[in-house]
Amino acid sequence: MSILIDEQTSVLVQGITGNQGRFHTQQMLAYGTNVVAGVTPGRCGMEVEGVPVFDTVRAATEEYSIDASVLFTPAAAVKDAALEAMEAGIRTLVIITEHVPVHDCLEIMAYADRIGATIIGPNTYGIVSPGRCKIGIAPSSIFFPGSVGVVARSGTLSYEIVGNLTASGVGQSTVVGIGGDRVVGQSFVDILRLFEADSATSVVVLIGEIGGSAEEEAAPYITQMTKPVVAYIAGQSAPPGKRMGHAGAIIERGRGTYHHKRRALEEAGVRVAELPSQVTGIVQTELSMLHADPFYGLIWSFSRPQQ
Amino acid sequence: MRLFEYMGKQLFIDFGIRVPRGMVCDTPKTAAQIAQRLGGPVMIKAQVLSGKRGKGGGIRLADGPKESKLAAEQLLQSTVQGFPVELLLIEEKLAIEQELYLSLIVDGVSKKPVLIASAQGGMDIENVPEEQIIRQPIDVELGLPTFLARDIVRRLKIVPSSPCGKALTQVVTALYRLFTAIDAELVEINPLAICGDTVYAADAKITVDDASLYRHAHIPTVSELTLGEQEASKLGLSYVDLDGEIGVMANGAGITMATLDMITYFGSKPANFLDIGGGANQEATRKGLELVLAKQPKAVLVNIFGGITRCDEVAQAIVGIRRQYGKSIPMVVRLAGTNQDAGRAILEKEAGIEVFDLMQTAAQRAVELAG
Structure with missing residues (x-):
C-alpha cells in the first residue's frame, strides 16, 4: 500500500509538449507510471513518448479514465488548467509549476475544497511511491521501497534526506512534497493523517522549514498519532525572513521561527534532527524499536517510549 | 513587493477610500x-x-x-x-476621535484571505490582546459582500447604520476589492482614523504578490534589495547578503538553508545565501559564483544535489571561474545526483578542487579552511 497514488493510478500530463512536460513524461514512463494522456491546447493529434495529446481535458477524459493529473503548465495558465481538470472530474492534481499567483491558488483551493479534490502543490516535485509510481520531477534513482513515509515542503532537501535513507538501506512507502508556496493544497496534517492510516508506513519523516506555521499546525495532530515522527527543520541560522507587516505578526503571533517550530514538534513527541544527515540514524533507531516491540500494532500507543 | 505609503494611498483613492x-x-x-x-x-x-x-x-x-x-x-x-x-x-493633520485597525492578508493555514480588524488601532497593534482582534476568513467565491462588512463594523462596536458606520462599511468592501484587484498578499490600514462622520486611511501598507506582477504593469516597481541582490534577481537567482565568512552556493531553497545551518553548526558563519534553483545551467552557475566571490569570503562551499541540474555542467562552470579568478579563495564542492562522477572527475583533474559526496563532510572541510 501507499498513499495518494499506486501502480494502478492513471495519469494525465497537462502541458505535456513543453520542455519540462516532455522530459518528465519520459522519466515517469521509465519509472513505470501509468501515463495515459496529455493535454496542450492546439496540439491535438500529437504524441509525446507514445502518449496521445489532446486539446482539452474533457477530450482526454472522454477516451480514458483518469485518476490524477500533473501540471507543467506555465504559471499564468495554471488556474485555468487546474479548474479544467477538476471540472472534468479528476480528483487528484499535482501542480509542479512555481510562481503561480497566490490569488489564483486561493481560487483553485476554494473550488477543490468544495468538490473534494486533492491538490498537491503548487511549487512541488510531486509524489513518489517507490517502485510503484512517480508523479512529478523527483530524480528516480534516490528512491527505494520500504516503510518510511516522507512529507516535505522543500524539494532538494527531500532529495538529500531520502538519498541518505536509501544509501543506508532504509526504504520509503511514499514521499510527498506538499509544495513551497504560502498557499498549497495539502497541509502536513492532511498527509500525516494518510500515513497514520497507511498499513505500509511505520515511521514518518517530516521535513519543514522556517516561515509560515505549517509545522506548528501539525504538532497537535502528531500527539494523537500512533506512529513515530522524526523531523528536520531548515533555516536555524537564516536571518529573519520577510515579515508581512503587522498582519503577519498577528496571524503568526511569534510562530514561524526555528525555535518555535522545534519546540512545538518536540513537545508533541517528535524527535527533531539537528542536521539533515542525522535523520537516517534516528529513523533507524525508531524502526529497530518497532521491531523489538512484541506488542507493535496492538497497543503501540501505550508502549511507545515518551521523550 | 512592498509599496511606499504614498503609492498605497493613491490606490486607496482609486478604490474610493478616503485619505488625508x-x-x-x-x-x-x-x-x-x-x-x-x-x-x-x-x-x-x-x-x-x-x-x-x-x-x-x-x-x-x-x-x-x-x-x-x-x-x-x-x-x-x-x-x-x-x-x-x-x-x-x-x-x-487630522482631528482623530478613534483609531481602528483593518487589514486583509493571504492566510496559508485556512487557504483563504483573512480580514483582521480591531477597535484598538494605532502604533502598538502587535500588543493588542487576542480577544480584541476580529479575524474573519473570507470565502473567495462569496467575496466580501456588504452584509459581511456591516457585521464587521458591528463587531467593532460601531453602529452600522450611523453615518460613520456607513462610511466604514464602504471602506471594508473597497479594501477587499483593492486586495483582489492588485493581487495583494497584504493590505493594511493602521490607523484607520475616525474623524466625525468621515473615515480616513491615515496610513497604507501594501504588499503585492511578486508572482502576479506580470499582470499589473501599472504598479510601479519598488526595489528593496542590495546591489548584489538586485544583480542576482535579474539572473533568476535567489541571493541574500549575510555577514559571515563562508560563501555558499546551493540548488534549492531548503538545501541552501540546511547548508547555512551546517556551517553554523560547525562553528563558522555563512557570508551569503545563494540558491541557484533547479535546472541551473553553466551560465547561471558562473554568475552565481561570481556573486559569491565578489564578497571575498575566506572559503566557498558549493553544495549541489543534481536532479534536473547536471553535476558535470556545474563542474565545468566552476573550472571556468577558477581559471578566471585564480585560487586565492579555497573552494570545497559537494556533488551528488545526476552525472556526479563526471563532475567529480572534471573538478579534481582540471582544477584540483576537493570534492565530497556528503554535505556534512564538505561543510566541515569548508569551516576548517576558513578558520
Missing part, C-alpha cells in the same frame, strides 16, 4: 510650499519601507511652512531603521 489631503516632495522648499497650500498643522512622513516608522523618528508634526521646511531638511538627511529617507509625504 497631501502631496509628496523631495526638497525642504517644496515641503514648505505644500504645507502653505494645506494650511494649518501638517504631518511630515518619511517614505521608507520600514515598519515602526513612528518610533524610528520618521514622522514629524509641523506647524506651518517654516517648521515644515526645517523638519523636512532634517528628515531628508536621516535614515529610518537603516533606510535612507529620499521622499516625504506632507499631509494635513
Whole structure:
C-alpha cells in the first residue's frame, strides 16, 4: 500500500509538449507510471513518448479514465488548467509549476475544497511511491521501497534526506512534497493523517522549514498519532525572513521561527534532527524499536517510549 | 513587493477610500510650499519601507511652512531603521476621535484571505490582546459582500447604520476589492482614523504578490534589495547578503538553508545565501559564483544535489571561474545526483578542487579552511 497514488493510478500530463512536460513524461514512463494522456491546447493529434495529446481535458477524459493529473503548465495558465481538470472530474492534481499567483491558488483551493479534490502543490516535485509510481520531477534513482513515509515542503532537501535513507538501506512507502508556496493544497496534517492510516508506513519523516506555521499546525495532530515522527527543520541560522507587516505578526503571533517550530514538534513527541544527515540514524533507531516491540500494532500507543 | 505609503494611498483613492489631503516632495522648499497650500498643522512622513516608522523618528508634526521646511531638511538627511529617507509625504493633520485597525492578508493555514480588524488601532497593534482582534476568513467565491462588512463594523462596536458606520462599511468592501484587484498578499490600514462622520486611511501598507506582477504593469516597481541582490534577481537567482565568512552556493531553497545551518553548526558563519534553483545551467552557475566571490569570503562551499541540474555542467562552470579568478579563495564542492562522477572527475583533474559526496563532510572541510 501507499498513499495518494499506486501502480494502478492513471495519469494525465497537462502541458505535456513543453520542455519540462516532455522530459518528465519520459522519466515517469521509465519509472513505470501509468501515463495515459496529455493535454496542450492546439496540439491535438500529437504524441509525446507514445502518449496521445489532446486539446482539452474533457477530450482526454472522454477516451480514458483518469485518476490524477500533473501540471507543467506555465504559471499564468495554471488556474485555468487546474479548474479544467477538476471540472472534468479528476480528483487528484499535482501542480509542479512555481510562481503561480497566490490569488489564483486561493481560487483553485476554494473550488477543490468544495468538490473534494486533492491538490498537491503548487511549487512541488510531486509524489513518489517507490517502485510503484512517480508523479512529478523527483530524480528516480534516490528512491527505494520500504516503510518510511516522507512529507516535505522543500524539494532538494527531500532529495538529500531520502538519498541518505536509501544509501543506508532504509526504504520509503511514499514521499510527498506538499509544495513551497504560502498557499498549497495539502497541509502536513492532511498527509500525516494518510500515513497514520497507511498499513505500509511505520515511521514518518517530516521535513519543514522556517516561515509560515505549517509545522506548528501539525504538532497537535502528531500527539494523537500512533506512529513515530522524526523531523528536520531548515533555516536555524537564516536571518529573519520577510515579515508581512503587522498582519503577519498577528496571524503568526511569534510562530514561524526555528525555535518555535522545534519546540512545538518536540513537545508533541517528535524527535527533531539537528542536521539533515542525522535523520537516517534516528529513523533507524525508531524502526529497530518497532521491531523489538512484541506488542507493535496492538497497543503501540501505550508502549511507545515518551521523550 | 512592498509599496511606499504614498503609492498605497493613491490606490486607496482609486478604490474610493478616503485619505488625508497631501502631496509628496523631495526638497525642504517644496515641503514648505505644500504645507502653505494645506494650511494649518501638517504631518511630515518619511517614505521608507520600514515598519515602526513612528518610533524610528520618521514622522514629524509641523506647524506651518517654516517648521515644515526645517523638519523636512532634517528628515531628508536621516535614515529610518537603516533606510535612507529620499521622499516625504506632507499631509494635513487630522482631528482623530478613534483609531481602528483593518487589514486583509493571504492566510496559508485556512487557504483563504483573512480580514483582521480591531477597535484598538494605532502604533502598538502587535500588543493588542487576542480577544480584541476580529479575524474573519473570507470565502473567495462569496467575496466580501456588504452584509459581511456591516457585521464587521458591528463587531467593532460601531453602529452600522450611523453615518460613520456607513462610511466604514464602504471602506471594508473597497479594501477587499483593492486586495483582489492588485493581487495583494497584504493590505493594511493602521490607523484607520475616525474623524466625525468621515473615515480616513491615515496610513497604507501594501504588499503585492511578486508572482502576479506580470499582470499589473501599472504598479510601479519598488526595489528593496542590495546591489548584489538586485544583480542576482535579474539572473533568476535567489541571493541574500549575510555577514559571515563562508560563501555558499546551493540548488534549492531548503538545501541552501540546511547548508547555512551546517556551517553554523560547525562553528563558522555563512557570508551569503545563494540558491541557484533547479535546472541551473553553466551560465547561471558562473554568475552565481561570481556573486559569491565578489564578497571575498575566506572559503566557498558549493553544495549541489543534481536532479534536473547536471553535476558535470556545474563542474565545468566552476573550472571556468577558477581559471578566471585564480585560487586565492579555497573552494570545497559537494556533488551528488545526476552525472556526479563526471563532475567529480572534471573538478579534481582540471582544477584540483576537493570534492565530497556528503554535505556534512564538505561543510566541515569548508569551516576548517576558513578558520
